[in-house]
Amino acid sequence: MKKIAQSHNSLQTQVFKAIENAILDGDGAFAPGKNLTEAMLSTELGVSRTPVREALRQLEQEGLVRVETHRGAVVVGISEKDICDIYAIRVQIEALAARWAAQNVTEDELAVMQENIAMQEFYFSRSDCYQLRDLDSNFHTLIYAASRSRPLNFMLGSLHHYTSKARRLALVDFHRAQCALAEHREIYEALAGRDGEKAALSVVRHIEQARARLATVLTDASP
Amino acid sequence: MKKIAQSHNSLQTQVFKAIENAILDGDGAFAPGKNLTEAMLSTELGVSRTPVREALRQLEQEGLVRVETHRGAVVVGISEKDICDIYAIRVQIEALAARWAAQNVTEDELAVMQENIAMQEFYFSRSDCYQLRDLDSNFHTLIYAASRSRPLNFMLGSLHHYTSKARRLALVDFHRAQCALAEHREIYEALAGRDGEKAALSVVRHIEQARARLATVLTDASP
DNA sequence: GGATGTATAATTGTATACAATTATACAAGA
């Protein structure tokens, strides 16, 4: 884990992201069950304990670590079952999001989505998985925003790190990327046509597909 | 807001709960839009700024306040639409929870639920709304736990303060309390019979009823 | 009078010191 250089962001934010990335990337010292001491993290990152403490508290709220009083923080693992559960939950909530977004999405937002899809096509032709992953994540975020529901955005935000872990697992899969692109187009069309039911259905299919694909990745990898 | 006395809990936890309650109770100084300074809170509660800071960060993650860099924390309001949205989300997720709980609930857990319902009957006969509210909350928590899904528990936990605000609004309503009791029995029966579909359906009905009731309370109160 | 710049105050961000608690090592006794 590299030391934190100067930046316009607050140290606390940077520390949070540094630790979050270390955990999600599967860094050895941040494997599930590993103990994270404030002293270690603060010397490692070159900051004092205060921002580290706050970052750990935030990570606890996100569910990535569990801090016990006077005993420190331990990294919480995300099991395959957890990820499957998350997908089941996402199916339900994102269907709602799509339905609401179809009612509330603006022309400007639709334009942004179209632009996003155009860039997906571009990076797909270049086989750039990392960019595709980010664009996929961004596309869904656009739907959340268009739903105009603060609680819904909130919920989906708190799922974020789980889904990003899943996304990293399911990263390199061109066939899936192609399907995802088509599914994104379908969702866009439904939203543009203000068809809530169709949008919800498309989202459900999209996430179910992603879930099915991830399941094969997981079972292939585990034994 | 009363000063914090000595207790086995950490100051940070107590500070968090003190501020959370103040906001949910609708304390004047904690009304939506009000600015909360660390100095004010720390002198008010008789503790230093450190635990106050951590509590505010936690409250931000829960969505009750928004902290801006170098500018402090402002209380975020929960609108009626927010609450309606929450119920729509809860319907979806708690249906999942019930389905999973029907598969995984143990005899011990069923016994605890039965005991909970018995106490609901007791406090209903005594017209004790506060106890009923807590028991209702507890009953749902038992279902979450029986679902054996950490992500699901996590999600529902992050909705907690929203739902508690809604619950406080819908507090004094005996007819609703009676219906809720019957609906809880129905859910219990479905879980005891390991009937996932029936459990999910009962939960959906239960929450839809609560939502409908709350809607009338809200529209009555607003003009 | 209104805009603008500057000094001051208020507030948060970070670092550090100390207190409280818990884990660990090791010795003494049964």
Place this chain on the structure above:
DNA sequence: TCTTGTATAATTGTATACAATTATACATCC
């Protein structure tokens, strides 16, 4: 050998000091 007690170390919990940033008030200039 196993248990138990105690001293020490390690770690977190809290308080406080200082730095950085932003808001406010007021004077100055147009």
